[in-house]
Amino acid sequence: MSVQPSLGVCYFPEQRDESEWQNDIDLMVSMGLKKVRIAEFSWALLEPKEGGYEWGWLDRSIDLIGAAGLEVILCTPTATPPKWLIDKHPDILAVDANGQPRKFGSRRHYCFSSAIYREKMSGIVTAMAQRYGQNKYVTAWQADNEYGCHNTTRSYSKYAQKAFRVWLKDKYQTIDRLNAAWGNVFWSMLYASFEEVDLPNQTVTEPNPSHVLDFYRFSSDQVVSYNKQQVDILRAHSLGRDMIHNFMGFYHEFDHFKVGQDLDISAWDSYPTGFLDMFAFSDEEKARYFRQGHPDIAAFHHDLYRGCGNGRWAVIEQQPGPVNWARHNSVPLPGMVRLWTHEAIAHGAEFVTYFRWDQARFAQEQMHAGLLRPDNAPSPAYGEAQQAAEETASLPRAETTKAKIAFVFSYDALWLYEAHPQGAQWSYPDICFRWYSQLRLLGQDIDIVSSEMDLADYDLIVIPSLPVVDDALVEKLKATQAIVLMGPRTGSKTPSVQIPENLAPGKLQTLLPLKVTQSESLPPNVSETIAYKGGSFKAGVWLDYIDSDLTPLAVNALGAGVLYRNDNYLLLGTLPEADFLNQILRDLANEAKLPIVDMPVDLRMRHKGACTYVMNYGQAEIKLNENLAGAKSEYLVGTANVPSAGVSILGEQGQGNK
Amino acid sequence: MSVQPSLGVCYFPEQRDESEWQNDIDLMVSMGLKKVRIAEFSWALLEPKEGGYEWGWLDRSIDLIGAAGLEVILCTPTATPPKWLIDKHPDILAVDANGQPRKFGSRRHYCFSSAIYREKMSGIVTAMAQRYGQNKYVTAWQADNEYGCHNTTRSYSKYAQKAFRVWLKDKYQTIDRLNAAWGNVFWSMLYASFEEVDLPNQTVTEPNPSHVLDFYRFSSDQVVSYNKQQVDILRAHSLGRDMIHNFMGFYHEFDHFKVGQDLDISAWDSYPTGFLDMFAFSDEEKARYFRQGHPDIAAFHHDLYRGCGNGRWAVIEQQPGPVNWARHNSVPLPGMVRLWTHEAIAHGAEFVTYFRWDQARFAQEQMHAGLLRPDNAPSPAYGEAQQAAEETASLPRAETTKAKIAFVFSYDALWLYEAHPQGAQWSYPDICFRWYSQLRLLGQDIDIVSSEMDLADYDLIVIPSLPVVDDALVEKLKATQAIVLMGPRTGSKTPSVQIPENLAPGKLQTLLPLKVTQSESLPPNVSETIAYKGGSFKAGVWLDYIDSDLTPLAVNALGAGVLYRNDNYLLLGTLPEADFLNQILRDLANEAKLPIVDMPVDLRMRHKGACTYVMNYGQAEIKLNENLAGAKSEYLVGTANVPSAGVSILGEQGQGNK
Amino acid sequence: MSVQPSLGVCYFPEQRDESEWQNDIDLMVSMGLKKVRIAEFSWALLEPKEGGYEWGWLDRSIDLIGAAGLEVILCTPTATPPKWLIDKHPDILAVDANGQPRKFGSRRHYCFSSAIYREKMSGIVTAMAQRYGQNKYVTAWQADNEYGCHNTTRSYSKYAQKAFRVWLKDKYQTIDRLNAAWGNVFWSMLYASFEEVDLPNQTVTEPNPSHVLDFYRFSSDQVVSYNKQQVDILRAHSLGRDMIHNFMGFYHEFDHFKVGQDLDISAWDSYPTGFLDMFAFSDEEKARYFRQGHPDIAAFHHDLYRGCGNGRWAVIEQQPGPVNWARHNSVPLPGMVRLWTHEAIAHGAEFVTYFRWDQARFAQEQMHAGLLRPDNAPSPAYGEAQQAAEETASLPRAETTKAKIAFVFSYDALWLYEAHPQGAQWSYPDICFRWYSQLRLLGQDIDIVSSEMDLADYDLIVIPSLPVVDDALVEKLKATQAIVLMGPRTGSKTPSVQIPENLAPGKLQTLLPLKVTQSESLPPNVSETIAYKGGSFKAGVWLDYIDSDLTPLAVNALGAGVLYRNDNYLLLGTLPEADFLNQILRDLANEAKLPIVDMPVDLRMRHKGACTYVMNYGQAEIKLNENLAGAKSEYLVGTANVPSAGVSILGEQGQGNK
Ligand SMILES: [Zn+2]
Ligand SMILES: [Zn+2]
Ligand SMILES: [Zn+2]
Structure with missing residues (x-):
């Protein structure tokens, strides 16, 4: 499918004087914008008292926007249940890992497992869907806002506990199977019934990683089912409209691939400078890219959410200037807003909408820029957005390029390592980002995929680390002609977080005849010196001790192998530092005949x-x-x-x- | 008023054997001391059972002290409600931000909003006032001890919640006004009544800064009303005596100017080496001044509390040796106790009383020095205090010098930035301290004032940062002939923490025709290079992007202005590093014809x-x-x-x- | 007593398929192992329902093990009360310092003060003792597992509170005596009855150190009484068997000397690489000894627990490869498992049993190595253990060497400094470890002893720091001909944490005529330059200001003495850095005619x-x-x-x- 990408903006008419609306909309049109997202967080405006809906302001704003030729993306306001609802049903509140309910006064204060909240959420969504489902100006819906943001996926409420037990019973059928899967014979953790299973918080020392991982999976599934519940209601009343949710960046507590399956478009909120300050970049990188964001932040998520959306994706909140929520908040260099817009379109975004139209003068995000300044004058982003809109319209319509490189990313892997780290330096998000970045520095286009997706049409498959490898994946890897590079800990666990009976890499031993007999995690000041193709490199963080008759491609100072190859399958037993990683990926890309273009660092x-x-x-x-x-x-x-x-x-x- | 300053000591007769009292007092007299502060923390001694007062020991000690010709400063003991009272009314206990009551076993464990505690406090204060109000030896009262110390100003109890709602209703009258002032249309935070408003703790992400700031203001007002309640009782029974409270250093959670208005003398507790270790000094400074304290710690507070007390102030607890409560506790260099005493008197202290007479051999502060060692021998401070007393008595009686420089310090500004930081490096206390320090290095005398005070008789007015600027201040600034230097973020907010409709610096635009269109906060490793009068300097932490037709006095590497002047008004859009700040202040002091004396660093x-x-x-x-x-x-x-x-x-x- | 040391292994038959048992046991025999520890953590297996014991699997495994000629060390499983018991009696759960109960799902989740748990613990122990007490293969019992591990000694439950009050009443008899001992006249902390005394958590600022220390002592005593309760039951039914508990490393919340008094053998769990990463070693040391552990970790504990066990001790869990619980988990260098085994035997261990036989494939410790790999092949440790067994058997039977150096270690001192630090850099465990290490670098054998033990037959007595010095110790020191070196803060407190009436070093002034008049604690970047015997050295962390007519042996830059000697008694007033400490210890060892062998650092x-x-x-x-x-x-x-x-x-x- 080839779509002409368009630009738009997130608009909060309820935060503006109604007298300003028409002028706002006229400006949007004149800038070349096409889409307007509205009504996010507006529950208290739409239903100021229980059941007492007030649609007037929304009716009028949709009419004005639509009449101007703009498409409306309508949001459900369920990320912010109003105070009267919380006061009536305080059990809606999410509970933190210390057992304390989180209070009203910001956003995302609900527990995904609260049955009463599911009912109330369904009520407002149904009411909106009934009223606007057939509205000719409404071409798409956004369900809720930024699921899980502020670590709200995992709630430790009594409702979560109850739902977790149901989820476990559904998964394991009998408690004996659960006991076996978790290895509960250890430390007398055996349960006699599902009703005995608690949430894995507040234990004396670490809880069972199998228990934790199942709780993380359950928590993700609660988000999936919550989203599906909304989307199902909306679809029933609003056929033909695109269903959208807006994901966040560097946020991983639910499986975005699974939520994406229930959407038409996987959208995300792109804040490159904010994410720079919140993620594990070095001080040098944070200084170098202070007003730009690291060059791979946006691209990584574009490629990831394109995968989650099966190709249909968008940037639904594009940073237009400083934000308010990072530790330090820069003013982007002049040009960055336009650059970010083109980067998104280059990766195949259907649209880019800026967040937000005007910079509010009040409340938590008053220091978050908009296309208008707080005094309603145009901000610097205004002109850049206008230019980007013109340029985008001038370019030929084109398909999103399907990459030759599949990059396997797994939320389940991330949670497994979170539940079962074994080394304080091991960070799955960091590893994935760094590997992805080296591929970009070689000038490559990349598809980020889940291990469940089709891997057939790729020339190079990169799996930074994937602890759980199932038969289906082994079959797909057997079938491929692509070169497959796998990082440390791949195949090291069963789905229940046990060591495979035949040791790591488990089922992959049919592709690679070797065994990991011991593993160690390294501190920052201990690294390995590796000989690879005549060069000397560094590696660290993790070191597998491997038994194999294969001749290793790279060895450490003691001559032990850290990179093995059989056929087109390669397994690394350690984490290479940047130049070593670059060399390996370069060699494999060359072998796969992918044209390499060495990028200057910026x-x-x-x-x-x-x-x-x-x-x-x-x-x-x-x-x-x-x-x-x-x-x-x-x-x-x-x-x-x-x-x-x-x-x-x-x-x-x-x-x-x- | 010109007062001959005197010295004294804090004494705890109840912690001594009664047989030692007369000898203690004789020694005090022989040293040249004039004042003795007693009864602090003595509630459990005065009222060991509910209503069962035991005045004997206090009667006898006051008599002995007075008979020796010493003046008695009598303390109310309300910082330490006794166990029987807490057990009877556990609701007295303050509640921390996590919702947990703080327990008995140290001090300051009461909630300022507890009605029952107000009643019980009033009981013991009234009883003391009745008994000793007319005592001829009692010349002054100290109400309670170190309000707010150990972060006890802000309590998150249900009583605080209730009182906060009353306070809000009093302030806003209608809930619509509150909703508008806080911008509660944002994130559906609208309230239907004051009864819906919670305290701003335990929210999922940041609460509304307007909400937070009002809670901080409320919490401060609770301290003010608590203090006034005590002082009113005391005044009613003890006419003509000075009412005193002892403030702490580097502590800011209530408005000391407001509490000071209800006092006769604003006293404070000066612990220069303890504060050195607790405040944000560099490691180099902490090593350099390990046994002296930083040279501006005491002076800053002398000048601040002189302002709070409208000129009448004192040091009521002067460190006489090592303390026990810093991370590392030094022995002051020989001479420092005398030096600190003279520094206080130079700034106009009416008296300096050492804390404490003897070093207790027991409990929390047993490692806190006194004028006597734990074995009752004189400590090194004994001789220094004696010398200071002699020297002070020998000097001519003199007025406190009124400074030519007004330095505006604002508790409300401090709380606003705490509620709404926008940059992790921004620290209002640190900024104020560093600006003050540069003025002292130029040999200047300084008055620290609130923005509500008279600014008429100054030649230089320094406002490091003041987000809320009201009409009254604008009028005072219009009226002045002084040079006025204002730092970044001045005028950037309305009193409700909103961005002014005309952008920062808001109302100051009538003095300075410019607008701050964007602002950014910088991390430690990003700084700006600034050209100013032919020199090259560094600035950081904050950077305003300013629109103006004025020609800037200083510009960054891109040529953007960071220092503007109109008439006698200057606004900085960034935070200069030390030498840059020194140069600006030097230039302005010169212009104001203030004699500059360059101080060696120590x-x-x-x-x-x-x-x-x-x-x-x-x-x-x-x-x-x-x-x-x-x-x-x-x-x-x-x-x-x-x-x-x-x-x-x-x-x-x-x-x-x- | 001279015992031929033997080796063994910790075995979890309940975690293996029963078909594997015989082969496992045959391998153990063939390796030369002699002892098998079993049943630890097996409560849920032994009593899956309340009162419904299932002994079959344990009967069968004991029979098989014993029939093969191996001795059985049988564990009580009380470190892991099963879920049904916790659900029935949730009050069993320990409560953390924030007042939150710790949940089921790992181990050690019980409160030592729970009466119901004492009853249930007694039930399962009695049942096991009755069944296996006379079993011919059972030669020893291990009571519970790793008391206090994961900071479980101190529980803040209501049961702990109640028991603490009883303990206090027992100690002080009258509340007036408690008030006097704690100095509760300070800050109105006076109590009218024992029922008013709370636990010392959640106070506004620091609680009274005397209160805290008594709570720590109480908590330790609860462990002692819990252990005694188990051991008494076991002895009653199992005469002639050795009673053992397995202590942890670098863990100090209960008095191991006291628990040791009720045991026959003080065993411990030796994990040198895990402890390296968890203790305060420098980054350089952590890198240097990453795969070996610091050379003194195991030895320090061997010497300490030999003291706790009055000579009879063992390593009951010996690390056989990587562990799972440190921040970074290394693979030990080939040879280290054998080295650690010999180091233990050199220090007099009766036996060394490896933890564990097989590496489990599941649950929390699946990354913890065993003698078998998860695929049942021998791990590297297998061969090393076999070699160590052969070598040990080949060596002559020998007595444990009694050292010439007594090194005084005190749990009570450790708690006192924890309750009353006065300086953030002061760490009693760190001081002891560093002093011990310098003695080892001089090639010395060392006995670590409590101050209550006999000090008669030593030539050098080293007391790194001992705040409470009683008459008995003074008498022992008076009687000795040994050279006695005492570190800073020795004699600085009474047993109730008060300053001695005659100042520090209190009662020691009869041996050393000097007084500490002031003390200071130093930050990391402030140190003292010390002149000692013509050399210039560094010292820091602590500095005592000493009054004495003695001529100091070492002085700081101001000429103040920091090392004094009278007769054979020396007192240091500061903490020497490594080379200074080495020089002092070398000089004293020489004087004591102890042969010095300078060890290369490794x-x-x-x-x-x-x-x-x-x-x-x-x-x-x-x-x-x-x-x-x-x-x-x-x-x-x-x-x-x-x-x-x-x-x-x-x-x-x-x-x-x-
Ligand atoms: Zn957003
Ligand atoms: Zn004080
Ligand atoms: Zn263990």
Whole structure:
């Protein structure tokens, strides 16, 4: 499917004087925006008293927006149940791991397992769906807002406990099976019935990782079922409209692939500078990219959520200036808002909507920029968005490029390592990000996929780490001609978090005849020196001790193998530092005949159809050489001199400005 | 008013054997002490059972002290309600932000909003006032002890919640006004009545900063009303006596200016080495001043509490040696106790009383020094106090010097930034301290004032940051001929924590035609290079993006202005590092014709009447040159060679030893 | 008593398929193992329903083990009360310092003060004792597992509160005496009855250290009485069997000397690499000894628990490979398991049993190595254990060498400093470990003793710090001819945590005529330069200001004494850095005519009878020179070239291989 991407904006008419609405909408149209997202968080406005709906303001704003030719994305307001509802049913509140209910006064204060909340949520969603489901201006719905944000996926309420027991019974059928799966013979943890199973918090020392992982899976499933409940109601009343949810960045407590299956479009909220400050970047990186965000933050999530959405995805909240919620909040370099917009479109976004139209003068997010300043003058992002809209409209319609590299990302793996770390330095999100980044530095397009997805049409499959490998995956790997690189701990656990009977890498031993007999986790100041193809490299964090008759491709100082290959399958027993990782990926990409373009550290590239987007995340201009630009291209946007925060878009001769 | 300052001591006769009292008192007299503070924390002694008062020991000790010619400062013991009272009314206990009641077993365990505690407090205070109000030896009262110490201002009890709702109703009258002031349309935070408003703790993510700030203001007002309740009772029974409270250092959770309005004397407890270890000094500073305290700790509070007390102030607890409560507790350099005493008197203290007479051999503060050692021998401070008493008595009576520089400090600003930081490096207490310190290094006398006070008679007004600027202040600034320097974020908020409709600096735009269109907060490793008057300097922490037709006085590397001036008004859009700040303040002081005396880093100066006090906080002797000492002066105390921890006092020819 | 040491293993037959038992046991026999510890944590297996015992599996496994000629050490399973018991009596659960009950789902979830738990514990112990007390294969019992591990000694339950009041009444008899002992006149903390005394948690600021210390002592006593209750039951039914408990490393919340008095054998669980990562070693040390553990970790505990056990002690859990519970978990260097085994035997261990036989594939400790890998193949430790068993059997039977150096360690001192630190850098465990380590680097054998033990037959008595010094100790020190070195804070407190009336060092002033008049605690970046015997050294952390007519042996830069000597008694007023400490200890050891052997940093030595064990903890081979090896010895094990992780054992000519 090829869609002409469009831009839009998140709008909160209820926070504006109604006299401003028409002017706001006229400006949106004049800027070239096409979509307006509204009604998020508006429950207290729509239902100020129980059952006393007030639709007037929303009716009027939808009418005005639609009449101007803009499409409405309508949000359910269920991320913010109002005070009267909480006071009537305090059991709606989520409970933290210390057993304390979280209070009203911000957002996302509900427990996914609260039956009364499911009922009340269903009530407001049904009422909205009935009223606006057939509205001609409403072309899409957003269910709730940022599931799980502020660590709200996992609630330790009595309702969660009850629902967890039901979930376990459904999964294991008999308590003996659960006891066996969790190994509860250990430490006398045996249960006589499902009613004995508590949530795994507040234990004296670490709880059973199998118990914890099942609780994490249950908690994710509660989000999936909550989302499905909303989406089912909406679909029933609003046929043909796209169902959307807005995911967050670097947030992992529920399985976005699973939620994505129930949506039409997996959208996400892209805040590159905010995420820079919240994620584990080095101080040097945080300084270098202070006003740009790290060059791979947005791209990683674009590629991930495109996978979650089976190809249909969008950026539904695009940062338009400083945010308010990071530890330090920068003003993006001039140009970054336009750059982020093009980066999203290059990766196949159907649309990009900015968050938000105006910068509110009040409440928690008053320091969060909008396209308008708090005094209603245009902010710097206003002009950049307008330019991006024009440029986007001028470019040829193109399919999203399907990558040659599949990059396997697993929420279940992430939770498993969280439940069962074995080493304080091991961070699955960090590993995935760093591996992804090295592939981008080699100029590659990447599809981030789940291990359950089709892996057939790829030339290189990269699996940074995947502890649970099932038969279906083994079969897919057996069937592929692609080169498959797997990182440490792959195949090291059964689905119940046990060590495979034949040791790691478990079922993968049919592809790779080797066994991990011991494993160790390394502190920051202990690393391994590795010999690989005549070079000397560093690795650390994790070290597997491997038994095999294979000749290793890389060995540590004691001659022990840390990289083995059989056929097209490779397994790493340690985590390579950046240059070592780059070398391995380069060698494999070369072997897979993927064209390598070495990126300057601040530059990134992405192909879309016949277009090549080049983005400069650095603080200085970069001149594209022939290797980077290709020989036959013409510049559809920009030139060979890409300024700081600049974008150039290359296409084939005669392709531009159609 | 010119008062001959005197020295004294805090005494706990109930912790001594009665046989020791007379000897203790004789020693106090022989040392030259004039005041004795007693009865602090003695509730369990005075009322061992409910209503069963035992005044005997206190009667006898007051009699002995008074008979020796010493004045008694009598304390109410309400910082330590006894166990029988807590057991009978556990609801007296303060509740922490996690919702847990704080237990008996130390001190300050009451909630300011507990009605039952107000009643019981009133009971013991009334009983004491009745018994001792007319006692001829009692010349002053201290109400309670160190309000708010150990973070006890803000209690999250159900009584606090109830009182907060009353306070809000009183302030806003209607819930719609509250909703509008807080911007509760955001995130569906709208309330239908005051009864729906909770305390702003335990929310999922940050609560509304307007909500938080009002809770902080309410909590401060509870302290004010509590203090007033005590003082009113005491005044009613003890006419003519001075009402005192003892503030702490670097403690800010209530408005000391407001409490000070209800007192006769704002006293404070000066522990320079303890505060050094608890405040945000660098490791280098902590090592350099390990046994002295930073040279500006005591002075800052002297100048602040003199402002709170409208000129009448004192040091009621002066550190006499090591304390017990810092992370590391040094033995002050020989001389420091005398130095601290003179520093206080130089700033206008009416009296300095040492804490405490004897070092107790037991309980929490057994490692806290006294004038006597635990074996009743004199400690090193004994001789220093005696010397300070003699020297003080020998000096001419003098008015406290009114400074030419007003330095605006605001508790409300501090709370606002706490509720709404926007940048992790931003610390209002740190900023104020560093700006104050640079002025002291230029040899300046400083008055620390609130923005509500009279600013008329100053030549330089320094406002490090003041987010809320009201019409009254604008009028005062309009009226002044002084040079006014304002730091970043000044004028950036309305009183309800909203962005002004005309953007920052809000109402100040009538003085300075400029607008802050964007702001960013910087991490430690990102700084701005600033060009100012031909020099290159550094700034950081905060950066405002300013729109103005004015020509900036200082610009960053991109040419954007960070310091603007209109008339006598200057606004900084960033936080200068020390040498840059020094240069700006130097230039403005010069312009204001304030005589600048460049202080060696360890030396400080303060004028009192015709006397100049010079204190050496360093570890080496400093020789005063003519610039420092002045031409015509003679040394009333010390010489031109000021030893480590030494003091020299200069006066005009023929003025000494009167 | 001279015992031929033997090796063994911890076995969990209930976690194995019964078909594997016989093969497991045959392998144990063939390896040369002699002892098998079983049934730990097996309560849910033995009593799956209340009162419904199932002994079959245990009967059968004991029979098989015994029939193979192996001795059974039988464990009570009381560290893991089963779920049905917790659900029936949730009051069994321990309560943390925040007042929250700790939940089921790991281990050690009981409160030592729960009367109902004491009853239920007694029930299962009695049942086991009755069934197996006379079993011919059962030669020893282990009571419970790792008392206090995971900070479970101190529970803040209502039952603990009640028991604490009884304990206090028993100790003080009248509340006035308690008030006096604690100094409760301070801060109005006076109690009218024991029923008013709470536990010392959740106070506003620090609670009274006397209150805290008594609570810590009470908590320790609860462990002592709990252990005694178990041991008494077991002894009653199982005469002649050794009573054992397994202590942990670097764990101090109860008095191991006191628990040891009720045991026959004080055993401990030795995990050198795990402890390395959890204790306060420097990053450099953690890197250097990452796969070996610091050379003194095991030895320190061997010497300590030998003292606790009055000579009879063992390692009942010996690490056989990586563990799962440290922040980073290394694979020990090849040879370390054998080295650790010999180190234990050199220090006099009666036996060493490895934890555990097989590496479980499930639950919390699935990454904890065993002698078998998870696939039942031998792990690297298997061969090392076998070799150690052979070597041990080949060596002559020998007495444990009684050391010439007594090293006084005090749990009460540790708690006192915890309750009353006065300086954040002061760490009693760290001080003791560092002093011990310097003695080992001088090649010394050491007995770690309590201050209540006999000190008669030593030549050097080292007391790193001992705040409470009683008359009995003073008498013992008066009587000794040994040189006595005491560190800072020794004699600084009464048993109730008060300053002695005559100041520190209190009663020791009869031995050393001096007084500590002031004390200070130093931060990391402030240190003292000390002159000692012509050399210049560094000291820090603590500095006493000492008054004395004695001439100091060492002085700081101001000439103040920091080391004083009178007769054979020396007192240090500061903490010397490593080389200074080494010099002092060297001088005293020389004077005491203890032969000094300077150890290379990675090498350690221990004598047992006529044997000298030499262990290389380094990563490189060390060649023993004549000084190290002695002139007349022959190598019973190894050679003069001790490889990395190697052991050499020297004996007198003709002594080997008996
Ligand atoms: Zn959002
Ligand atoms: Zn005080
Ligand atoms: Zn263990």
